[in-house]
Amino acid sequence: MLDLAELDAETGVGVVITEEQIQAAIDAVFAEKAAEIEEQKHDFNFGLLLTQVNKSLKWADGGSVRDKVNAKRTSLIGEAPPSDGKRKKHGKKGKEAKPAGAAAQANQAEDHKEEEEENEIDISKLIGRDVDIGNSTEILAAHRAFTQGKVHTRFPPEPNGYLHIGHAKAIRFNFKVAETYGGNTYLRFDDTNPCKENNEFIDHIKEIVTWLGYTPFKTTASSDYFQELYEHAVELIRRGKAYVCFQNSEEMSRCRNEKIDSPWRNTSVEENLRNFEKMRQGRFAEGECSMRMKMNM
Numbered sequence: 001m002l003d004l005a006e007l008d009a010e011t012g013v014g015v016v017i018t019e020e021q022i023q024a025a026i027d028a029v030f031a032e033k034a035a036e037i038e039e040q041k042h043d044f045n046f047g048l049l050l051t052q053v054n055k056s057l058k059w060a061d062g063g064s065v066r067d068k069v070n071a072k073r074t075s076l077i078g079e080a081p082p083s084d085g086k087r088k089k090h091g092k093k094g095k096e097a098k099p100a101g102a103a104a105q106a107n108q109a110e111d112h113k114e115e116e117e118e119n120e121i122d123i124s125k126l127i128g129r130d131v132d133i134g135n136s137t138e139i140l141a142a143h144r145a146f147t148q149g150k151v152h153t154r155f156p157p158e159p160n161g162y163l164h165i166g167h168a169k170a171i172r173f174n175f176k177v178a179e180t181y182g183g184n185t186y187l188r189f190d191d192t193n194p195c196k197e198n199n200e201f202i203d204h205i206k207e208i209v210t211w212l213g214y215t216p217f218k219t220t221a222s223s224d225y226f227q228e229l230y231e232h233a234v235e236l237i238r239r240g241k242a243y244v245c246f247q248n249s250e251e252m253s254r255c256r257n258e259k260i261d262s263p264w265r266n267t268s269v270e271e272n273l274r275n276f277e278k279m280r281q282g283r284f285a286e287g288e289c290s291m292r293m294k295m296n297m
Contacts, residue, residue, distance in 0.1 A: 012059035022060050025053045026068050030076070041077050151183035155209070155216075158190045159201040163208050175214040184217030191221050230280065233291055237272045244275035245292045259297045
């Protein structure tokens with residue numbers, strides 16, 4: 001039997017966080033870091049304080065917390081300079097001194113404008129753009145012909161369980177972005193491990209997407225493209241961009257943290273192709289090896 005009182009308590013139903021409570025929590029975290037703020041000024045990471053307040057007041061309005069943190073910051077150390085958020089790097093050559101007077105103000109205004117333009121992301125300007133690095137003219141032409149300059153998104157759940165609130169957020173995000181820019185959204189079942197998939201979960205996911213008010217442009221599954229994915233993998237190995245690695249998860253994690261290449265990273269293309277074929281044939285034990293991209297460690 002569902003305990004409604006417990007559900008309300010766990011989800012914050014009926015909880016009211018006042019402006020006074022928010023301000024008191026903010027004053028407390030600022031007081032705790034007062035010495036560091038005074039020393040570092042705008043180089044202090046105020047995002048840490050924002051996170052701390054949000055954790056202490058779980059159901060507080062995030063926008064109100066952010067605005068009050070910014071107001072408190074300004075009252076203590078003034079408005080953030082145009083360069084705020086671009087921390088100084090050791091060894092980086094400093095900028096030339098700015099001229100004084102009206103010329104200085106003009107230069108500062110121009111710098112500020114450039115920084116705003118650099119940091120601003122206008123999604124509408126990205127529509128129809130191609131990432132042509134490493135792609136052939138034929139691939140790009142096929143891509144343009146298929147997308148017609150529209151945004152294509154996908155909601156890719158694994159059909160091995162029931163959906164939760166995080167899935168609802170992902171559904172809304174993907175469908176709304178495509179809808180906003182005149183594109184399409186696929187419902188793509190990530191059935192890369194068929195032994196765990198269940199038609200009950202597939203039907204449930206379709207029902208929930210419909211219940212939320214969305215209709216997929218097309219419903220597909222990863223297994224529809226297994227052969228194509230396999231061929232892409234082989235091509236990556238042939239190009240020297242991927243390899244078969246025999247490290248376990250703990251060894252991979254250690255090497256990533258220490259920025260050390262895998263001992264199998266520089267294995268020859270021929271040997272990688274032989275090992276990958278053995279993987280396809282199931283001649284290695286589950287988890288014994290994996291195909292990895294040659295990332296910059």
